[in-house]
Amino acid sequence: MKIFRSLIPLFMLLLTGCVSQYSITESELEGYLSDEIHFEVKEGNQFFGIEMRINNIDVKLGHKPGIMSVTADSVVKVRNPLLPINADMKTTFEAEPWYDAQSHSVYLRQLRLIGIESNPKDIEKAVKQVAPQMMGFLTHFLETQPVYVLDTSDSNQALIAEMTKRIKVMPGKLKLIFD
Template identity: 35%
Template sequence: MRWFWLAMMMIAALTLQGCATSYTLSESEVEDYLDDKLSITEQQSPIQFLETELNLNQIKVRIGRGNDKVQVSTYSELVIRTPLLPLRATLTATIAATPWYRPEDKGIYLRDLEIVSIDSSPKELGVPLEQLGKQSLSALQLFLSSQPVYTLDQNDWKQDILAKLGREITVEPGKIRFHLSAD
């Protein structure tokens, strides 16, 4: 019986060692998670008789491209309702932030959020749209700074092991790598 438990411990140790060197979280996994969790439709009236509606349509995540940050880019459609006719525009915004892992709830969060760029179309409405975009980005920044951008799935055995023993993450081009520790 003693040999059985020793063999089981060796198998578990080898399994954990394999996870420690190979488990990563890809850009597409973070995108899929955010697509499921993040839905922003915001309406505001910054000026009397002028109502705006912003719909977040697409999220693109880039991890570790030239630095240890995660970039979240959003593509949104904006409708500005004026007394004469509605104006349609698009707004693309990119936010960069540093990821960190919080073991208490098994989530990866973002901190030190900064706006990298805001682009709008049509260009003729660039300055007003970018001002509206900055205001609308506050909802996205609030979400990204207070909610995890990914939570480990405890139904997946590898992620369950990471949830129990993972304490540190590092950012690499295109992925976030988890490191295990037994403390």
């Protein structure tokens, strides 16, 4: 029994060394967002209103120090009797990801809209007029929902979740830091 107790610290040291390089990749973030995040807005009535639904999200990590880029492909419908709009829209945001150790989740803060593109191009001017309202919905959604949650039902991720205190943005990945 004494030998077993003396091996526990060695085992924990080895285990810590194994998980000290754990990171979350861009594709893992995209997979989580595709599976877990469903964003759809319907505002207004049958005559005037906005509908917006995200179809796809792409993530880039570390293209700028400490920054995560999120590009969302959306379908946008603006209802009004004079100029109804149906468009595909691509919006790109930059944000600082941060780790909440209590919920074992990655969130975004300080979201900044970097660009908007729409298809068809000839209605881009009209889409940009309603873009602030639509971007407000999307910004609020992205800042209040986790973009990744460690799965504490998986024993490996549960251990990592307990040890992780913060994250560091690296090119192509979020490195989990155990302080």
